Amino acid sequence: MRLVTFHDAHGTLRVGRLDGADGDVRVVELAARSMLDWLRGDGHAPTGRDHALGDVLLLAPIADPPSVRDFFAYEGHVATGSRLRGRDAIPEAWYAAPTFYFSNPASIQGPGTPVRRPEGCEWLDLELEIAAVIGEGGEIAGFTLLNDWSARDIQRAEMEVGLGPAKGKDFATSIGPWLVTPDELPLEDGRLRLTATASLNGEEIVSSDAGVMHWSWPQLVAHAAKETHLRPGDILGSGTLDGGSLLEINAAGGLGGEVRWLTPGDTVTIEAPGLGRLSAPIV
Secondary structure (H helix, E strand, C coil), X not given: CEEEEEECCCCCEEEEXXXXXXXXXXEEEECCCXXXXXXXXXXXXXXXXXXXXXXXXXXXXXXXXXXXXEECCCHHHHHHHHHHCCCCCCCHHHHHCCCEEECCHHHEECCCCCECCCCCCCCEECCEEEEEEECHHHCEEXXXXXXXXXXXXXXXXXXXXXXXXXXXCCCCEEEEEEEECHHHCCEECCEECCEEEEEECCEEEEEEEHHHCCCCHHHHHHHHHCCCCCCCCCEEECCCCCCCCHHHHHHCCCECCECCCECCCCEEEEEECCCEEEEEEEC
């Protein structure tokens, strides 16, 4: 099932499921008042109303998650970050347990919502990620695309203190365009067996295998729940897929041999089979 949060033609917030394929997709309206209610088990029944996909405005599937944890599950991305920080190897602690930071639930943005480059930032970056969303009982209810935007220069300075990331990250996190239940996706050994891509101004800049994550989704969920409890709507990010950021592309020689960061006027799109396409302009 593909689930969406949307505004109908009257601007009313609704929850729905997508029926159909290709050019004939309908949004079947559900009784849930919000996606959080749906994740808690409420409002699964259709209301009897449906809409053409082109007649609604898709929003972030979950606009106000209880929490956002973003992990660091791809070894290639971690290795690049370690090298750029002057380390000879990935810290042993990374192999001992999954690592995450808490991001900002108040900065969730939906498909098409412009991302404002933070004041003082010159090194704005994208991050190609997939997120799991927790449902009732602490299990994964669905997956969605996630772009964990990063102000690399701000992040670099503040992390010299030994805490963070903080302001280098919490200005925006884009998710969407929909939430996909696990039965709709190729899951094997707790990993999604699909390829995700990122494009800049319509040109693909990276293609990455989501299935090579070092830590599986069940391991990420178990670690997030350790000594606490997960609530419906909690978001768990995978961390950047290998090569899925300008940080890594620049470290490998850049785009066309030039170091490149995001600037106002750029449009970033990430996509993956089944998970759809998530775009945002930079302003």
